[in-house]
Amino acid sequence: MIIKNAKIVLENKIINNGWLEIEDGIIKKINEGSYDADGLDLKGNWLLPGFIDCHVHGGYGVDFETGTLEGFETFSRKVVQEGITSYVQGSVTNSLDNNLNYMKQFSLFMNKKNISGAKCLGIHLEGPFISPEKKGAHELSLLEPPNISTLKLLIDASNNNIKIVTYAPDLQDGNFTKYLLDNNIIPSAGHTNISFSECEKDYKIGFRHITHLFNGMSGVSQYEPGLASFSLYKDDILCEVISDGIHINPDTLKLIYKIKGPEGICIITDAMNAKGLNDGEYKLGNLEVIKKGMKVSLKDSGVLAGAGATYDHNVRTFFNSIGNIKMNELIKMTSINISKQLNIFDKTGSIDINKKADLVVLDDQLNILKTIVEGRILYESK
Ligand SMILES: [Zn+2]
Numbered sequence: 001m002i003i004k005n006a007k008i009v010l011e012n013k014i015i016n017n018g019w020l021e022i023e024d025g026i027i028k029k030i031n032e033g034s035y036d037a038d039g040l041d042l043k044g045n046w047l048l049p050g051f052i053d054c055h056v057h058g059g060y061g062v063d064f065e066t067g068t069l070e071g072f073e074t075f076s077r078k079v080v081q082e083g084i085t086s087y088v089q090g091s092v093t094n095s096l097d098n099n100l101n102y103m104k105q106f107s108l109f110m111n112k113k114n115i116s117g118a119k120c121l122g123i124h125l126e127g128p129f130i131s132p133e134k135k136g137a138h139e140l141s142l143l144e145p146p147n148i149s150t151l152k153l154l155i156d157a158s159n160n161n162i163k164i165v166t167y168a169p170d171l172q173d174g175n176f177t178k179y180l181l182d183n184n185i186i187p188s189a190g191h192t193n194i195s196f197s198e199c200e201k202d203y204k205i206g207f208r209h210i211t212h213l214f215n216g217m218s219g220v221s222q223y224e225p226g227l228a229s230f231s232l233y234k235d236d237i238l239c240e241v242i243s244d245g246i247h248i249n250p251d252t253l254k255l256i257y258k259i260k261g262p263e264g265i266c267i268i269t270d271a272m273n274a275k276g277l278n279d280g281e282y283k284l285g286n287l288e289v290i291k292k293g294m295k296v297s298l299k300d301s302g303v304l305a306g307a308g309a310t311y312d313h314n315v316r317t318f319f320n321s322i323g324n325i326k327m328n329e330l331i332k333m334t335s336i337n338i339s340k341q342l343n344i345f346d347k348t349g350s351i352d353i354n355k356k357a358d359l360v361v362l363d364d365q366l367n368i369l370k371t372i373v374e375g376r377i378l379y380e381s382k
């Protein structure tokens with residue numbers, strides 16, 4: 001397969017007019033200039049590495065918590081319309097039985113071959129190991145302090161498919177953090193009321209990822225600096241950012257970008273099941289919610305109830321809020337940083353020789369035109 005007439009965004013360079021050769025789903029050649037013979041003509045549009053969402057709970061009517069294989073597959077097929085080529089599937093606080101069932105179904109899903117969709121990389125376990133003080137929409141009665149015995153049960157049920165665990169580092173002594181690192185799981189500090197100085201212990205042990213910066217954590221205060229301050233201060237902590245324009249004010253996105261730079265951010269959706277559906281009334285677990293535009297709120301109180309924005313919306317919102325982001329800086333926040341963090345950067349996450357052809361085609365307004373997973377076109381805009 002040849003892809004031609006593309007503005008190709010590489011890790012450290014942009015080719016203003018170039019072409020790619022793909023063989024068996026792998027990128028074999030990257031060239032500058034025009035290609036005269038037949039090929040997929042991108043007509044001067046952008047070609048980027050496919051987006052990777054490391055924090056999402058559902059969409060298109062699918063709530064991952066229901067734990068059905070069919071739902072997992074539907075999501076994987078639908079989410080390519082957002083430019084997503086890989087994702088990490090979230091799980092929220094639930095009873096142990098429900099979580100074990102979810103993990104078991106998930107391990108079956110991970111064994112399935114030939115799903116014509118985006119690639120699922122594993123689980124992002126967001127609860128139960130979080131703080132009651134910053135629990136957000138999680139169920140208070142089901143929270144547990146971080147503990148290795150429950151974690152082991154979940155890891156086993158998932159068949160070692162847990163990749164990220166959100167936890168409150170202040171509610172454990174460091175052994176939980178060590179255990180995650182020893183098992184190649186990313187410790188992600190989040191939903192915690194930890195102080196700046198308390199963060200040092202687990203930072204020294206090795207946490208370098210935080211769950212949705214500013215949302216569900218101790219913040220930036222001159223008197224009581226918390227996890228948000230700490231993760232802005234440390235250059236090598238990767239911050240998940242929900243850049244839907246609702247969970248973080250666009251002016252705060254400017255501040256985050258100024259401090260962290262493109263190396264310190266990964267854009268996420270944290271989306272729930274109504275993402276990608278029409279405006280209307282939906283259920284989030286047992287709660288009645290209303291989706292209006294990209295916003296989802298509780299029907300009764302109007303309080304935000306999860307995120308409803310698509311990944312491409314968040315990319316555009318981030319891009320437009322900052323202004324003047326170079327495309328090879330943008331791809332750090334959508335693809336490169338998180339694939340390095342997940343240890344898959346040798347295979348995907350950027351456009352490079354011998355990497356998988358996981359690609360997205362965008363117009364100048366960053367609308368998704370095509371999504372290509374391992375060389376197969378799985379989405380084309382009408
Ligand atoms: Zn979440």
